Amino acid sequence: MKLVIAIIQPYKLEEVKEELYKSEINLITVSEVLGHGRQMGVTEVYRGAKETGNLLRKMRLEIAVNDNYLEPAIKAIVKGAKTGETGDGKIFVLELKECVRIRTEERGPVAIG
Amino acid sequence: MKLVIAIIQPYKLEEVKEELYKSEINLITVSEVLGHGRQMGVTEVYRGHKETGNLLRKIRLEIAVNENYVEPAIKAIVKGAKTGEAGDGKIFVLDLNECVRIRTEERGPVAIG
Amino acid sequence: MINGADTVFILFSTSLVMLMTPGLAFFYGGMVRRKNILSVLMQCFIALCLLSLHWMFFGYSLSFAPGNVFWGGFKWAGLSGVGLEPYAAYSATIPHQAFMIFQMMFAVITPALIIGAFAERMRFSAFLAFILLWATFVYDPICHWVWGEGGWLKSLGVLDFAGGIVVHTSAGIAALVTTIFMGKRKNLEHTPSPHNLPFVVLGTALLWFGWFGFNAGSALAANGLAVNAFVATNAAAAAAGLSWALLEWIRNGKPTVFGMVTGSIAGLATVTPASGFVSVMSAIIIGVSASVLCFIAVSITKPKFKYDDSLDAFGVHGVGGILGTLLTGLFASKAINSAGANGLFYGNYKQFFIQLFAVIVVVIYTFVVTFIIYKLVDVFFRMRVSEKDESMGLDLTQHHERAYTVLE
Numbered sequence: 001m002k003l004v005i006a007i008i009q010p011y012k013l014e015e016v017k018e019e020l021y022k023s024e025i026n027l028i029t030v031s032e033v034l035g036h037g038r039q040m041g042v043t044e045v046y047r048g049a050k051e052t053g054n055l056l057r058k059m060r061l062e063i064a065v066n067d068n069y070l071e072p073a074i075k076a077i078v079k080g081a082k083t084g085e086t087g088d089g090k091i092f093v094l095e096l097k098e099c100v101r102i103r104t105e106e107r108g109p110v111a112i113g
Numbered sequence: 114m115k116l117v118i119a120i121i122q123p124y125k126l127e128e129v130k131e132e133l134y135k136s137e138i139n140l141i142t143v144s145e146v147l148g149h150g151r152q153m154g155v156t157e158v159y160r161g162h163k164e165t166g167n168l169l170r171k172i173r174l175e176i177a178v179n180e181n182y183v184e185p186a187i188k189a190i191v192k193g194a195k196t197g198e199a200g201d202g203k204i205f206v207l208d209l210n211e212c213v214r215i216r217t218e219e220r221g222p223v224a225i226g
Numbered sequence: 227m228i229n230g231a232d233t234v235f236i237l238f239s240t241s242l243v244m245l246m247t248p249g250l251a252f253f254y255g256g257m258v259r260r261k262n263i264l265s266v267l268m269q270c271f272i273a274l275c276l277l278s279l280h281w282m283f284f285g286y287s288l289s290f291a292p293g294n295v296f297w298g299g300f301k302w303a304g305l306s307g308v309g310l311e312p313y314a315a316y317s318a319t320i321p322h323q324a325f326m327i328f329q330m331m332f333a334v335i336t337p338a339l340i341i342g343a344f345a346e347r348m349r350f351s352a353f354l355a356f357i358l359l360w361a362t363f364v365y366d367p368i369c370h371w372v373w374g375e376g377g378w379l380k381s382l383g384v385l386d387f388a389g390g391i392v393v394h395t396s397a398g399i400a401a402l403v404t405t406i407f408m409g410k411r412k413n414l415e416h417t418p419s420p421h422n423l424p425f426v427v428l429g430t431a432l433l434w435f436g437w438f439g440f441n442a443g444s445a446l447a448a449n450g451l452a453v454n455a456f457v458a459t460n461a462a463a464a465a466a467g468l469s470w471a472l473l474e475w476i477r478n479g480k481p482t483v484f485g486m487v488t489g490s491i492a493g494l495a496t497v498t499p500a501s502g503f504v505s506v507m508s509a510i511i512i513g514v515s516a517s518v519l520c521f522i523a524v525s526i527t528k529p530k531f532k533y534d535d536s537l538d539a540f541g542v543h544g545v546g547g548i549l550g551t552l553l554t555g556l557f558a559s560k561a562i563n564s565a566g567a568n569g570l571f572y573g574n575y576k577q578f579f580i581q582l583f584a585v586i587v588v589v590i591y592t593f594v595v596t597f598i599i600y601k602l603v604d605v606f607f608r609m610r611v612s613e614k615d616e617s618m619g620l621d622l623t624q625h626h627e628r629a630y631t632v633l634e
Binding site (some may be wrong): 003026028042064094099104105 | 114118119120121129144146147148149167171173183190191194195196197198199200201202203204205206207208209
């Protein structure tokens with residue numbers, strides 16, 4: 001089992017969700033985060049005081065998948081989130097040791113999805 | 114060391130926290146997230162336009178524990194969060210390679226909790 | 227002869243109508259996504275600044291000076307001759323400048339109403355050019371036709387108490403034109419959700435409150451007619467809000483807050499031309515009809531035609547304004563306002579056709595001239611923001627600010 005964490009542009013969330021559904025991946029957790037990578041921050045000006053390089057609003061997705069769904073998940077996220085410009089985001093994959101479905105207390109691969 | 118990530122119903126947070134305290138697990142990080150699993154999204158209607166399948170509000174817990182606390186943590190979360198209905202949530206367990214207490218720069222198991 | 231009570235009433239009504247533009251800002255601002263709320267607030271407020279000056283420099287003169295049948299000309303430009311003595315053709319009991327500033331607030335909010343059609347995708351510089359040209363070439367002439375001394379529709383006997391034609395029909399049609407030519411917003415397939423419904427409700431409260439000045443103030447005196455307009459306004463808003471909620475309850479299973487306040491605004495827009503000519507009971511019927519028709523326009527017709535009138539400026543104000551103007555031709559009664567006329571239900575079928583004619587003329591004129599202005603501004607300023615700016619939001623890209631911080 002793997003835990004996939006993706007940081008994407010906020011306005012790409014719908015497209016990514018759609019691509020994931022197409023790959024039969026339905027269980028996702030979304031949170032709003034601030035990110036800073038190679039993309040330049042936007043300039044904000046408050047009463048004449050300029051502030052640049054602020055953190056940018058991003059969406060963070062967490063998706064737990066069984067091993068055979070890992071590549072489809074990565075492909076779906078890339079397909080939905082890629083524009084080719086800086087700021088598209090990143091995907092991280094971590095080893096998932098255990099997974100518990102709280103409702104039934106099932107464990108392991110059967111509890112995912 | 115392990116990192117336990119749990120996605121639970123928002124209104125179950127207090128009960129889960131209480132169960133965790135009973136198991137002597139005090140260090141938790143809570144964030145508000147949007148989740149989508151088997152549970153149906155609610156229908157929202159704006160000026161007659163229906164929108165279903167929206168993401169639902171969930172609470173995400175992050176808990177770093179030493180090996181001997183993994184099972185107590187899982188049990189506590191299940192005890193606090195389980196209702197038996199769809200939407201109860203999931204628990205993920207990941208390997209934690211390192212942990213640093215920033216104040217003292219202690220590392221490893223001693224830095225947890 | 228200046229009457230103190232009338233003057234106080236008009237200045238107070240002016241303040242109420244002024245508050246409608248910020249009210250509209252919150253009404254619209256709550257409906258957009260949160261990356262665009264400042265752009266909507268900014269557009270409304272800058273309209274207050276820019277169009278106030280436009281009005282004093284030449285707008286008031288074009289609208290109300292005794293020029294020809296088409297417009298007022300520049301006789302009163304820079305407020306020359308607009309002094310503190312009454313001008314009897316408009317109101318014999320208040321200073322001329324009081325009438326001028328009361329009308330100014332109408333000239334401010336009318337172009338601001340159109341913002342609902344192009345919200346979330348218009349360049350700020352293009353916006354400024356557009357509303358200035360629109361106020362000058364659409365609002366000012368139509369205002370002169372219907373309300374100005376010697377205006378040709380006024381001479382025909384068209385009834386428009388507080389702006390069903392001048393304000394709501396013109397702004398609604400302009401909204402339809404801009405929304406058609408600007409095209410849909412991007413990335414909206416799944417999330418047309420308003421980002422802050424409490425703001426929408428707050429905006430509605432301010433609009434409803436301000437509308438008392440809008441309609442009752444249009445009596446231009448603190449008299450019985452003002453009270454009739456005041457009560458009729460409240461009656462229509464109440465009937466419309468309640469019936470929209472009921473319609474939703476029956477059709478969709480639940481009454482929504484958003485639907486109820488939308489209904490109230492539709493009722494207010496629709497009763498505007500009628501408020502000083504119809505009885506309170508007629509105003510209730512007008513309110514209910516407003517809800518039914520605007521509900522159909524917004525919830526049933528709009529999705530079929532697939533145009534993106536972001537915040538339903540046409541569906542609520544355009545449809546409401548046209549409906550109200552026509553219903554005035556049915557329900558108007560000389561028993562309420564002896565200076566008015568009887569409508570179809572009181573034995574004067576001609577009035578209905580006069581109203582219908584005025585609507586057709588104003589719709590065609592507004593459509594054509596708004597289209598020309600749109601194309602002109604598009605050539606010089608480019609109306610629409612770039613795709614990237616649109617996805618980042620207008621607050622950051624047009625104003626270098628954001629409304630809500632994520633941390634702290």
